[in-house]
Amino acid sequence: MKALTFQGIGDIRCEEAPDPRLEHERDAIVRVEFAGLCGSDLHVYHGREEGIDRGTVMGHEFVGRVLEAGAAVRGLAAGDRVACPFTTNCGACYYCSRGLSARCVSGRLFGWVRGGVGLHGGQAPFVRVPLADTTLFRLPDDVDLPEALLLCDVLPTGDHCAAMAEVGAGRTVAVLGCGPVGLMAILAARERGAERIHALDSIAERLARAGALGASPVDLRRIDPIAVIHADTDGRGADAVLEAVGSPQAARMAFDLVRPGGIISTAGVHHEATFPFSPAQAYDRNLTWRIGRSPARSLMEGLLPLVRRRRKDLAALITHRFPLAEGREAYALFDGKRDGCVKVAFVP
Numbered sequence: 001m002k003a004l005t006f007q008g009i010g011d012i013r014c015e016e017a018p019d020p021r022l023e024h025e026r027d028a029i030v031r032v033e034f035a036g037l038c039g040s041d042l043h044v045y046h047g048r049e050e051g052i053d054r055g056t057v058m059g060h061e062f063v064g065r066v067l068e069a070g071a072a073v074r075g076l077a078a079g080d081r082v083a084c085p086f087t088t089n090c091g092a093c094y095y096c097s098r099g100l101s102a103r104c105v106s107g108r109l110f111g112w113v114r115g116g117v118g119l120h121g122g123q124a125p126f127v128r129v130p131l132a133d134t135t136l137f138r139l140p141d142d143v144d145l146p147e148a149l150l151l152c153d154v155l156p157t158g159d160h161c162a163a164m165a166e167v168g169a170g171r172t173v174a175v176l177g178c179g180p181v182g183l184m185a186i187l188a189a190r191e192r193g194a195e196r197i198h199a200l201d202s203i204a205e206r207l208a209r210a211g212a213l214g215a216s217p218v219d220l221r222r223i224d225p226i227a228v229i230h231a232d233t234d235g236r237g238a239d240a241v242l243e244a245v246g247s248p249q250a251a252r253m254a255f256d257l258v259r260p261g262g263i264i265s266t267a268g269v270h271h272e273a274t275f276p277f278s279p280a281q282a283y284d285r286n287l288t289w290r291i292g293r294s295p296a297r298s299l300m301e302g303l304l305p306l307v308r309r310r311r312k313d314l315a316a317l318i319t320h321r322f323p324l325a326e327g328r329e330a331y332a333l334f335d336g337k338r339d340g341c342v343k344v345a346f347v348p
Helices: 041-046 147-152 154-164 180-191 205-213 227-233 248-257 281-282 294-311 309-314 324-336
Strands: 003-008 012-016 027-035 062-071 080-085 110-114 118-119 126-129 173-176 196-201 215-218 236-241 259-267 288-291 318-322 343-347
Touching: 003 309, 003 324, 012 147, 012 248, 012 324, 027 147, 041 324, 062 147, 080 147, 110 173, 126 288, 147 154, 147 294, 147 318, 154 180, 154 294, 173 248, 180 196, 180 205, 180 236, 196 227, 196 248, 196 294, 205 215, 205 227, 215 309, 227 248, 236 248, 248 259, 318 324, 324 343
Parallel strands: 173 196, 173 236, 196 215, 236 259, 259 288, 318 343
Antiparallel strands: 003 012, 027 062, 027 126, 027 343, 062 080, 110 118
């Protein structure tokens, strides 16, 4: 099959990859109908995450139909429409049973093979899904592919970010970064009753989308965000900052924006070795910082009502669609945030 493969830093190619096959009785093969390009893929693309084998099929967001199921797979059959979270999940371990499927003891990330061990990803016509009966989420007939794709990662990640921040009625929230996850964090914060949401970014098109979701746009190229937040909170700072960038600069800005006793909730993936503030500074602000991978599979069922209410907002997030053959161009477009690009989907 032709799939998008990692061939080195900045080098994604549509090349031949082995057709997946059942390797275990709980495996399934999914025929991919829609696959996402995630900001996390850019960490590999730029070499911020190292160790992935050349030839690894990229991507951890995909929806499609079950093509073949192993003998021990229960509740799924060939032809079923499914969405896949970005990690496999056993559904029964200590963490899965407590709603933290992202830390499943058997969990593995799609699109990551190192030393020949791991899982190929979903930017391909077909993908093997281990632990299929507890990993795959069977889609209702009324959920279309665009919003189903967002259930795989960015929607549960944005929702998890808002949940970690304890967003609720009367809260003033700053969302730092208006890419796909940041926009979903805005939507989740609005759904949870936040009184005021400030959306911080430097890209006009993304700020406009944040405004359409009910946030007050703050253009970092022209406006001092600290002055805006302090003016809106009698000088205290935001009750919570939802950080969806994943850089030391963003983490420091979150610290500067949050009020004493407030919460920083981080959905952005960080690679730096140290915090951008000291333990003493955090102590002196009574700061709570929550960070970590979203338990996407644990959240998918509960997010269906939101998907149904806001399907137009969700579908609008996917601004560009490409065939796999144009994967190199798609990565460059998404990386450069060109042409108003927010979210890229591949149609194998």
